[in-house]
Amino acid sequence: xxxxxxxxxxxxxxxxxxxxxxxxxxxxxxxxxxxxxxxxxxxxxxxxxxxxxxxxxxxxxxxxxxxxxxxxxxxxxxxxxxxxxxxxxxxxxxxxxxxxxxxxxxxxxxxxxxxxxxxxxxxxxxxxxxxxxxxxxxxxxxxxxxxxxxxxxxxxxxxxxxxxxxxxxxxxxxxxxxxxxxxxxxxxxxxxxxxxxxxxxxxxxxxxxxxxxxxxxxxxxxxxxxxxxxxxxxxxxxxxxxxxxxxxxxxxxxxxxxxxxxxxxxxxxxxxxxxxxxxxxxxxxxxxxxxxxxxxxxxxxxxxxxxxxxxxxxxxxxxxxx
Amino acid sequence: xxxxxxxxxxxxxxxxxxxxxxxxxxxxxxxxxxxxxxxxxxxxxxxxxxxxxxxxxxxxxxxxxxxxxxxxxxxxxxxxxxxxxxxxxxxxxxxxxxxxxxxxxxxxxxxxxxxxxxxxxxxxxxxxxxxxxxxxxxxxxxxxxxxxxxxxxxxxxxxxxxxxxxxxxxxxxxxxxxxxxxxxxxxxxxxxxxxxxxxxxxxxxxxxxxxxxxxxxxxxxxxxxxxxxxxxxxxxxxxxxxxxxxxxxxxxxxxxxxxxxxxx
Numbered sequence: 001x002x003x004x005x006x007x008x009x010x011x012x013x014x015x016x017x018x019x020x021x022x023x024x025x026x027x028x029x030x031x032x033x034x035x036x037x038x039x040x041x042x043x044x045x046x047x048x049x050x051x052x053x054x055x056x057x058x059x060x061x062x063x064x065x066x067x068x069x070x071x072x073x074x075x076x077x078x079x080x081x082x083x084x085x086x087x088x089x090x091x092x093x094x095x096x097x098x099x100x101x102x103x104x105x106x107x108x109x110x111x112x113x114x115x116x117x118x119x120x121x122x123x124x125x126x127x128x129x130x131x132x133x134x135x136x137x138x139x140x141x142x143x144x145x146x147x148x149x150x151x152x153x154x155x156x157x158x159x160x161x162x163x164x165x166x167x168x169x170x171x172x173x174x175x176x177x178x179x180x181x182x183x184x185x186x187x188x189x190x191x192x193x194x195x196x197x198x199x200x201x202x203x204x205x206x207x208x209x210x211x212x213x214x215x216x217x218x219x220x221x222x223x224x225x226x227x228x229x230x231x232x233x234x235x236x237x238x239x240x241x242x243x244x245x246x247x248x249x250x251x252x253x254x255x256x257x258x259x260x261x262x263x264x265x266x267x268x269x270x271x272x273x274x275x276x277x278x279x280x281x282x283x284x285x286x287x288x289x290x291x292x293x294x295x296x297x298x299x300x301x302x303x304x305x306x307x308x309x310x311x312x313x314x315x316x317x318x319x320x321x322x
Numbered sequence: 323x324x325x326x327x328x329x330x331x332x333x334x335x336x337x338x339x340x341x342x343x344x345x346x347x348x349x350x351x352x353x354x355x356x357x358x359x360x361x362x363x364x365x366x367x368x369x370x371x372x373x374x375x376x377x378x379x380x381x382x383x384x385x386x387x388x389x390x391x392x393x394x395x396x397x398x399x400x401x402x403x404x405x406x407x408x409x410x411x412x413x414x415x416x417x418x419x420x421x422x423x424x425x426x427x428x429x430x431x432x433x434x435x436x437x438x439x440x441x442x443x444x445x446x447x448x449x450x451x452x453x454x455x456x457x458x459x460x461x462x463x464x465x466x467x468x469x470x471x472x473x474x475x476x477x478x479x480x481x482x483x484x485x486x487x488x489x490x491x492x493x494x495x496x497x498x499x500x501x502x503x504x505x506x507x508x509x510x511x512x513x514x515x516x517x518x519x520x521x522x523x524x525x526x527x528x529x530x531x532x533x534x535x536x537x538x539x540x541x542x543x544x545x546x547x548x549x550x551x552x553x554x555x556x557x558x559x560x561x562x563x564x565x566x567x568x569x570x571x572x573x574x575x576x577x578x579x580x581x582x583x584x585x586x
Contacts (some may be wrong), residue, residue, distance in 0.1 A: 011486045070489065073452065073463060097450075097484045101466055104451035107420045108458035109355030114419055116451055133554060138446065142549035149545075152451075183463040183494040187479070190486035204584070236483065240469050240504030246487055249581075253483050261584050282582055283560075284575070300578050304565025312572045318575055320585050 002035040002126075005088040007075060007102055008053055008061075009047055011190065018094025020056055021158035025121060026092045027057020028161075032123040035293060038062065038088065038166070040079055043069035047170060054168030056161050061168045064175055070189050072101035073181035080109045081175045089148055091126055092121075095155030095275065097253050112148035117271070119157045136293050137271065150237040155252050155275040194245025197231065203260045204230025207250060207277070211266020211287060211306060215243035220310040221265055227317040233257065235273055251276035265306045269294025286310070324494075326382045326424060327403060327436040328452070329360040330444050331394035354390055356397040357366045359441030359510040366401040367439050368509070375473045380404050384429055386414060387423060396519040400511035405523040407433070408497050413529050415483060416541030417546075423455025425539050428532045430460060437478075438498040442467050450500070457498035465491055466500040 004026040009016040026037035039058040041050045043065065050061045064078045079091060079102065089107055093099030100116060106299040107114035119140075120131040126204070129144045130151045199205060206225040208218050218232065225232045234244040234250055252255060262280035267273060269285070269292055278297060285298040286306045295301040302309060334353040336354040362382070371378035383398035395406040407431050409429050417425065430438060438460070440453050450466055457464030470481040478493045482502065491497070511519075529536060537543050561578070565571045579585050 009485065016485060023459065023561045070484070070492065071455075071465075076458065097467060100450040100463070104419065104423075104454035105464070107545075108423055108455040111545065112420065113547075114451065115546060116419075129549065137554055141553055142551045142552070143546045144549060146545045146547060149329060178461070180457075180461045180463050183497070184465060185492050187490040187492055189489050190484075191488040193492070194490055237504055240483060240502060246483070253485055261579070284579075290562075290564075295560070297557070297560075299560045300575070301560050301562045302565055302575065303562065304568070304571060308568045309565060309571060309575075312568055313575055316572045316576045317475040317579075317585060320580065 001087050001090045003086060003088045004030050004035065004037050004043045004090045004092050005079060005083055005086070006037060006039045006058065006092045007079065007099060007195035008039045008041050008100060009096065009098060010049065010069070012042065013049060015237050016094065016096065016165075017160065018096050018099070018153070018155060018158070020094075020160045021156070022091065022092050022094035022153060023053055023058050024161035025153070025158035029121060029128060030057075033126065033128075035089075036060065038063070038082075038086070040075070040082060042067050042075055042078060044258040051167045054166040055163035057064070057166075058168045061170050062173050063170060064173050067175065067177065069184065070186050071184055072098055072105060072176050073184065075102045076105040076109055077177045077181050078173065078175045081149070082173060083110065090267050091150045093152045094158060095153050095252065099152050103150045107150045110148055113145040114150040114152065115142070116152040117141045117154045119150050119154050121151055136296070156256055157180070179200075192246055193239075194247065195240055197245055197247045199231045199233050199248050199256055200255055202231040202257075204228040205233045205257060205259045205261070205280075206230060206263045206265065207235065207267060208265050209235040209267030210237045210245070211268070213266070218244055220306065220314075224263070224310055224314045224317065227314045227321070228261070230259070230261070231273075235267055241265055255304070264294055264298070265310060268292045323376050323378050323436045324380050324382065325370065325378060325432055325439060327363050327367050327383050327398065327432050328359070328392050328438065328440040329364070329383050329385050329398045329457070330386055331355065331358045331385070331391045332357045332431075332444055335395060337440050356392065356394040357441055357444045359443055359503060360398070360562065362501050362503050363439040363441045364398055364401045364403060364506055365508040366508045369506060370437070371473070373473060373483045376475055382407060382433055382435070383425065384433070385409070386426055392524070397511075399522045400515040400519040401508065403522075405525070407525045407527060409527045409529070411529040413536050413540050416537050416544060417453055417502050418544035418546040420455055420546075422537045423452050423533070424459055425529070425534050426452070427456045427459030429527065429532045430456065432532060436496045437460070438496075440498075440500045442500050442502045453498050453500035459515045460496075460498065461491050462496050464498040465493055467502045468499050469502045469504045469524060471499065471501070471505070474494070495515060
């Protein structure tokens with residue numbers, strides 16, 4: 001009853017990094033519990049791809065070939081079926097969007113306990129205990145489970161193990177979907193919206209948020225990024241608003257970066273943004289609101305008007321580097 | 323068509339956060355208000371109603387919470403809801419996400435809405451998850467963090483950003499949709515609407531009224547055991563500059579960057 005089931009999201013022939021982190025973490029925990037880590041793979045994944053999860057510690061992979069990937073509710077059906085059959089005591093998800101939806105729905109289906117935004121999982125007295133930062137990361141709450149437990153990790157919370165050569169046992173499962181699970185259908189998936197920009201390789205990033213006021217505000221970021229020799233990144237809010245390309249987005253459903261310098265302009269700094277850039281070597285924030293959460297994790301914070309500061313800063317950086 | 327909007331009261335973000343010195347928990351004694359993310363859900367409901375593609379008879383704001391939560395309902399009504407439902411019962415105290423979702427689903431069952439809308443997250447905790455819990459209990463299709471809704475009779479075409487970019491998804495009604503804050507710019511309530519909010523019908527329910535089983539809610543009915551609270555690892559606070567003289571501020575930034583060899 002203490003086997004751990006992990007949802008392994010894949011797209012265009014590769015597993016999601018956060019899913020691989022979750023499998024690595026599940027394998028580590030299962031070893032401590034004296035149980036096994038298993039994975040669920042949905043849709044069109046080759047035998048080789050599915051079995052490769054063995055390299056990260058999954059001993060068994062359940063594949064539901066005929067189920068569409070990309071929406072949460074069919075996955076809930078598959079995982080509930082596998083867990084009922086196999087008696088798994090836990091489900092574990094890496095960070096991202098689908099894991100939150102699947103994990104929460106699965107908790108309802110199985111009448112299980114669920115904890116989200118988890119940053120650390122431990123084995124205490126033979127059971128899993130999850131740690132979750134709350135209230136803007138000012139405190140950490142711990143939870144354990146009376147019965148089944150569902151643990152949804154925060155983005156990048158679980159480290160990916162160095163893959164070994166083990167191959168997982170592959171078992172195809174056939175699951176009848178719930179009527180309501182088929183009432184949402186994907187029309188188009190994974191539209192990039194905007195230019196393809198590489199921000200993950202940049203040493204210097206100037207990131208813009210809603211505080212820029214309008215799409216044209218990004219010109220200030222572009223000028224400073226050019227002076228620094230870096231690239232421009234954006235928050236989800238402004239990407240959703242169509243101000244900047246999706247490929248530059250930091251955070252929960254975007255990129256994770258760790259540049260030498262991350263300069264955040266007009267970004268309040270919600271957790272979903274923080275998880276994508278907190279590993280940056282130096283963080284500088286400019287925001288007019290002195291209460292903005294980003295100041296709590298900046299090395300240098302400037303309370304002021306970015307429209308006044310950025311142009312002058314660009315000139316000063318150019319002069320210094322000349 | 324009937325739309326229910328799930329709302330929640332949260333500590334007012336404008337009020338400075340206080341941590342109780344003994345327990346390390348958030349001091350929840352301060353001002354409370356409607357979760358700002360929920361205002362986008364109410365606005366989305368209003369836009370469906372005003373869009374004219376489908377006939378919306380009623381928008382109902384639904385909440386679960388203590389007596390003070392009535393304020394959040396009044397705010398929701400001032401923003402456009404026609405009436406509100408308040409589930410409040412001592413037996414609900416200490417409910418975890420799964421128990422809360424179950425209780426809200428039971429209240430929604432009484433209303434049998436064609437569409438349930440909610441905000442993408444609450445300002446004070448439960449992240450993204452309550453919609454998916456409610457949807458599974460109601461046996462309805464569900465999508466979270468939706469930033470565009472196109473309504474047709476009987477279905478919605480929704481857009482949202484997921485792990486690999488933007489997805490467009492058709493969802494048949496009835497459905498549970500959580501909306502992202504990019505979906506709209508919520509309107510300000512008129513003075514008349516604020517003054518009139520307290521006069522709109524408000525249904526106060528205890529758990530028995532909604533057919534909620536007492537042993538499935540509250541601390542006893544929750545499957546998560548809340549353990550200790552601990553402090554996160556201490557992080558040395560950064561330097562803060564208040565910009566008064568921009569030339570001077572910029573000189574300080576450049577010096578700071580230069581010290582760390584970031585301008586080489």
